Amino acid sequence: MSGTDDPIVIAGMAVEAPGGIDTLTGYWAALEQGRELLEPLPRDRDWPIREMLSVHEHDGWGTIPDAGGFLTGATVFDPQFFGMSPREAVAADPQQRVALRVAWRALEQAGINPARLDGAEVGCFLGVSAMEYGPLVAEVNEHSGFRVVGKMQAAVAGRISHALGLTGPALTVDAACASSLAALHQAAAAVRAGECEWALAGAVCVMGSPAAFYEFAKNKAQAADGHCRPYAEGAAGTVWGEGAGVVVVERESRSRAMGHRVYGRILATRVNHNGGGAPLAVPSAAAQERLIRATLDAAGLDPALVGMIEGHGTATAVGDPIELAALAATYGAAHQSSDPVLLGSVKSNLGHAQAASGLLGLIKLLLCGAHGTVAPTLHAGEPTTAVDWAHSGLRLATTPQPWHPVDGIRYGAVSSFGVTGTNAHAVLALPALEDTHA
Known part of the structure; x- marks a missing residue:
């Protein structure tokens, strides 16, 4: 996936990360200062905290640390701003909601007015995995009628394209931990092939349940002390986190013509x-x-x-x-x-x-x-x-x-x-x- 005549570039971006970070300035400050953005397990998600923290007492199980990187704004959302009813918004996976607002910010950061894209041939490629949010679809509850779309991973990309009126390809990509770069790969290919004029590429992770904690506890692959030590001698397992990022992908000629800032060329x-x-x-x-x-x-x-x-x-x-x-x-x-x-x-x-x-x-x-x-x-x-x-x-x-x-x-x-x-x-x-x- 190369192309030197008119390369594919990244011309805008936005992020949400643990520690209440929702700006590029805040993200860079945390990275440059070497801050750890982990905190105790959330007590407001109806997770069985006592059971989680004692799961190591079961034979063959490892420890679930009282730590992770969580989005403090995962429950904050303005449904009317994005054309959703309050009932629809509550039924929607928070990954849909977070991805919507991060995509909006990425467009604004690039100097693109998100409110003026209706009918634009723009692609949307989002990396997402299932995170077990909300009740089952196959039951009677106050969310019935909204849960099929609300629960679908496909709706993460589809929701963004619908809210903005984008008419290019809209695909959710699930390749587990490789999802977001796989989405970038598809977005760049689509722009290069002329399937869309430009595209949004990104990913989101908001844990609707503690499933990942249980699975890796059984595999004894989580750091018992709640610190993630990549490439270190003391590495003892991973620590789960959340976040979202979206980038604007387009040809460099378009970026220059529109006055967009080029953060980087995607060489391959x-x-x-x-x-x-x-x-x-x-x-x-x-x-x-x-x-x-x-x-x-x-x-x-x-x-x-x-x-x-x-x-x-x-x-x-x-x-x-x-x-x-x-x-x-x-x-x-x-x-x-x-x-x-x-x-x-x-x-x-x-x-x-x-x-x-x-x-x-x-x-x-x-x-x-x-x-x-x-x-x-x-x-x-x-x-x-x-x-x-x-x-x-x-x-x-x-x-x-x-x-x-x-x-x-x-x-x-x-x-x-x-x-x-x-x-x-x-x-x-x-x-x-x-x-x-x-």
């Missing part, structure tokens, strides 16, 4: 699968290495030029070493030990936001490029011994690091890998923008 995106052999949920270093090489080949980019990688980095004992092996064999092999590529994961700040994790990482990468600084990854002062860092060509950014451009461009990469075997990777060229307000 690729998606693949682990294939068979190992259990479905076990990642594959070989598949990740193939994916990275294919993306770099499509971009026509020397990996030695890449200065920052925003990794998947879930802080699990299985996943991190596998990812590091693939990164060392590709990007690391192209770098001298005296000039390693900087690596990090935003999951150390806000937990693993599942379907939205790749977009939150992508926006981090774009902001790092805009500010000329690689934000630090937390809890990684003692890197894992699963990789020989001195000879890997990789280095963890544990403090803010300057990111120097090459001829006015910073080259970065971002990964996301799904628990069902789907992998996604993107390579971007970011113009040096630190002299302007990001």
